[in-house]
Amino acid sequence: MITAAESNGYFLDGETPNPIAVRISLLDTSLRIVDVGTQKSLVWDFASIDWEHSRPLNGQLRLKHKDGDHWLVATAPALVAEIGAERKHWLKRHFWSARPDAKLALQACLVTVVLFGSLWLGWPMLTKPVARMIPQGTRDNLAGAAQTMMSMNDVCYTPDGEAALQRLTQRLTVKRPDLRRIKIIAVESKMINALTLANDSILVTSAILRQAGSPDELAGVLAHEFGHVAHQHVLRGFIGQATIGVLLSLITGAHGTEIDYINRFAGTAHTRAFEAEADQTGIALLRDAHISSQGLGTFFGRMAQMEGTSTRFTKYFATHPPTAERELLMRQTEIEAATPAMDLRDWRAVKEMCKGKDDTGGRRIGPTYRYNEQAEEPEVQPEPDIEDTAEPDMDETPQPDEPVIPPADPDKPRDL
Amino acid sequence: MVETPTTTPMPTAPEAAPAIHRLRYTGAGSKLFGIWISNWLFTIITLGVYHFWGKTKIRRYFHENVLFQEEPFAYLGTGRELFISALKFVGIFVLPLFLLLFAVTILFQNKTTVIVVPIVYAVVFYCLRLYAQLSGMRYRANRMSWRGIRFALKVRKSEYLKLLITIGLLNIVTLGLYRPYGEYRMLNLLLNNLAYGNLHFSYQGDKRELTGRYWLNWLLVPFTFGLSLMWYQARLQRHIAKSTRLGAMEFRYNITGGQLFWLVFSNALMVAFSFGLLGAYALQRRLQLFIDTLKIRNVPDFKTIKKAENSADDQGGSADYLGADEDFGF
Numbered sequence: 001m002i003t004a005a006e007s008n009g010y011f012l013d014g015e016t017p018n019p020i021a022v023r024i025s026l027l028d029t030s031l032r033i034v035d036v037g038t039q040k041s042l043v044w045d046f047a048s049i050d051w052e053h054s055r056p057l058n059g060q061l062r063l064k065h066k067d068g069d070h071w072l073v074a075t076a077p078a079l080v081a082e083i084g085a086e087r088k089h090w091l092k093r094h095f096w097s098a099r100p101d102a103k104l105a106l107q108a109c110l111v112t113v114v115l116f117g118s119l120w121l122g123w124p125m126l127t128k129p130v131a132r133m134i135p136q137g138t139r140d141n142l143a144g145a146a147q148t149m150m151s152m153n154d155v156c157y158t159p160d161g162e163a164a165l166q167r168l169t170q171r172l173t174v175k176r177p178d179l180r181r182i183k184i185i186a187v188e189s190k191m192i193n194a195l196t197l198a199n200d201s202i203l204v205t206s207a208i209l210r211q212a213g214s215p216d217e218l219a220g221v222l223a224h225e226f227g228h229v230a231h232q233h234v235l236r237g238f239i240g241q242a243t244i245g246v247l248l249s250l251i252t253g254a255h256g257t258e259i260d261y262i263n264r265f266a267g268t269a270h271t272r273a274f275e276a277e278a279d280q281t282g283i284a285l286l287r288d289a290h291i292s293s294q295g296l297g298t299f300f301g302r303m304a305q306m307e308g309t310s311t312r313f314t315k316y317f318a319t320h321p322p323t324a325e326r327e328l329l330m331r332q333t334e335i336e337a338a339t340p341a342m343d344l345r346d347w348r349a350v351k352e353m354c355k356g357k358d359d360t361g362g363r364r365i366g367p368t369y370r371y372n373e374q375a376e377e378p379e380v381q382p383e384p385d386i387e388d389t390a391e392p393d394m395d396e397t398p399q400p401d402e403p404v405i406p407p408a409d410p411d412k413p414r415d416l
Numbered sequence: 417m418v419e420t421p422t423t424t425p426m427p428t429a430p431e432a433a434p435a436i437h438r439l440r441y442t443g444a445g446s447k448l449f450g451i452w453i454s455n456w457l458f459t460i461i462t463l464g465v466y467h468f469w470g471k472t473k474i475r476r477y478f479h480e481n482v483l484f485q486e487e488p489f490a491y492l493g494t495g496r497e498l499f500i501s502a503l504k505f506v507g508i509f510v511l512p513l514f515l516l517l518f519a520v521t522i523l524f525q526n527k528t529t530v531i532v533v534p535i536v537y538a539v540v541f542y543c544l545r546l547y548a549q550l551s552g553m554r555y556r557a558n559r560m561s562w563r564g565i566r567f568a569l570k571v572r573k574s575e576y577l578k579l580l581i582t583i584g585l586l587n588i589v590t591l592g593l594y595r596p597y598g599e600y601r602m603l604n605l606l607l608n609n610l611a612y613g614n615l616h617f618s619y620q621g622d623k624r625e626l627t628g629r630y631w632l633n634w635l636l637v638p639f640t641f642g643l644s645l646m647w648y649q650a651r652l653q654r655h656i657a658k659s660t661r662l663g664a665m666e667f668r669y670n671i672t673g674g675q676l677f678w679l680v681f682s683n684a685l686m687v688a689f690s691f692g693l694l695g696a697y698a699l700q701r702r703l704q705l706f707i708d709t710l711k712i713r714n715v716p717d718f719k720t721i722k723k724a725e726n727s728a729d730d731q732g733g734s735a736d737y738l739g740a741d742e743d744f745g746f
């Protein structure tokens with residue numbers, strides 16, 4: 001006969017909120033529960049306890065049965081310690097069967113990580129064929145949207161400047177006729193930047209034109225952008241980011257901060273790889289055109305000074321490889337028989353493209369350039385014969401590394 | 417099945433309850449912070465999937481550490497329920513809708529599509545979110561228990577949606593002046609359908625208590641950058657407590673506009689400057705203020721309360737998925 005004074009816990013039957021005083025005793029891996037009022041008893045096997053909702057709390061041990069809302073609360077400290085010790089051993093032996101919720105969490109997380117990991121790793125390859133399938137109309141729409149979003153619709157145009165840029169394009173693509181479709185557009189913007197659009201046109205800002213110290217510098221910048229076009233980086237980046245971002249948010253729903261971090265981290269690794277690839281292609285184009293890469297090196301050097309040093313941690317969230325490393329690469333690249341990228345007349349024409357209507361009589365058109373499929377292919381110039389190429393008149397040609405014009409605005413480049 | 421002993425009152429249970437009762441919070445900020453940080457890390461590592469379990473952990477922590485008559489509340493929801501129901505929701509609603517709209521955008525590339533598709537997407541998701549909001553509330557109520565008896569919110573989804581849309585439209589038409597009436601109607605619907613076991617909550621508010629104060633604060637909005645509404649919010653919360661009963665049980669909530677303003681302002685600063693890392697403390701401070709200012713009178717005779725048959729069909733995943741139920745506690 002167990003008396004009320006001997007109760008060491010209470011029982012909640014899930015039918016009423018009234019606690020029933022009980023005497024609990026531990027029998028190996030089960031609990032014997034005796035109602036001190038009626039002396040009725042029942043046994044709870046450890047396997048029948050819902051361990052995910054059972055835990056020590058405020059000096060008590062609260063146990064919930066798997067079937068229904070039955071709770072058993074051990075209140076006596078000695079009993080709590082005794083059951084607690086046995087509980088630990090039992091849970092060690094039945095780790096997963098006692099934690100179905102944790103098991104599913106692990107499975108779901110593993111599946112997601114493996115799935116997205118593979119998708120992320122395969123992204124650069126998977127996006128190539130998809131990018132090719134995107135019709136020109138969509139590319140134009142994307143390009144137009146990007147141009148508008150960045151407020152780069154104010155196009156600078158002078159016939160001489162346009163012709164000079166066309167000549168530079170032809171020279172850079174001398175061994176890559178597939179890239180001759182590229183259209184270079186000068187736009188008014190304070191941002192020191194050159195960027196490739198989804199429709200294979202390249203925007204060059206007035207700030208970068210003002211800042212560029214030599215034709216080689218501009219040619220280097222453009223060669224890098226041509227690299228992006230050659231590998232369809234813009235579209236592939238867009239497809240990859242959109243796919244992973246959309247799939248992630250489809251799975252996890254409307255959840256902000258953490259997912260943003262994941263997306264950014266996952267995305268930047270690929271953009272860094274894309275930038276490095278564009279640098280390599282740019283070098284190849286410069287080599288084919290016999291244009292020195294020192295100009296691009298100078299540009300990166302200036303950018304590196306403006307950016308300051310990046311820490312090891314921030315490097316992983318950066319969209320571009322460290323600028324100092326890129327500068328070094330360009331400085332160390334030897335290009336045989338290099339000649340200046342433009343003659344002085346062309347260089348002046350380009351530099352004056354964005355000087356404004358009042359200054360130069362140049363006119364501005366806009367708002368949005370759309371790639372014209374019907375446009376005539378620019379006349380392909382024969383590959384320059386190095387032996388026959390006349391040495392440019394030094395009086396007429398700027399030095400590749402002439403002193404840099406100080407930047408009008410210290411905006412950092414975004415897409416170069 | 418479990419053999420249940422007959423009901424005998426526990427000798428130590430308090431018979432003569434004091435006139436005023438309070439809730440007690442036994443949680444520790446450091447422990448909650450630990451859970452919060454581990455949730456953050458696991459959520460990032462698992463590309464977001466863990467958050468279903470993380471959220472459940474926080475909810476469980478809050479419930480288990482709030483005591484009434486020295487008995488903790490319990491939260492019986494699981495991450496599994498949230499995850500599986502979110503997957504179902506994605507499969508049934510989100511994915512087909514997304515694919516349909518994506519296909520329309522690709523197939524019909526014109527300006528109309530570009531404008532119309534995002535609008536359709538936003539409207540459909542807004543409606544789904546409203547639906548999910550109630551689902552989330554019903555889920556949380558159903559998974560909350562005290563002394564083994566669950567709470568329940570038995571509002572029909574159609575009724576809720578109808579009222580919510582009506583209130584929304586009237587708020588737009590009246591430039592927000594309808595808000596106190598809308599809140600009164602919504603409280604009427606929700607609180608009169610809330611129950612603890614077979615004991616029902618009842619709300620008998622007087623809407624005039626809300627309207628005058630709201631309109632005054634509404635007029636002050638342009639001069640106070642909207643902060644005046646914080647004082648209305650405090651009044652609304654006091655009104656809810658005062659006008660709600662659980663059987664004979666009465667509630668009083670003594671929060672002031674100043675207290676609420678300081679809580680919201682300081683929490684916002686804390687969260688912003690810690691990039692969300694101190695979100696756990698912000699939540700705990702909110703709960704602590706609720707507990708400190710809530711008073712309970714006329715505790716009913718629990719012998720008369722019995723469990724109610726619950727239709728526990730809500731799984732809460734859709735609400736969680738759409739971010740429609742970010743509440744962790746009460």
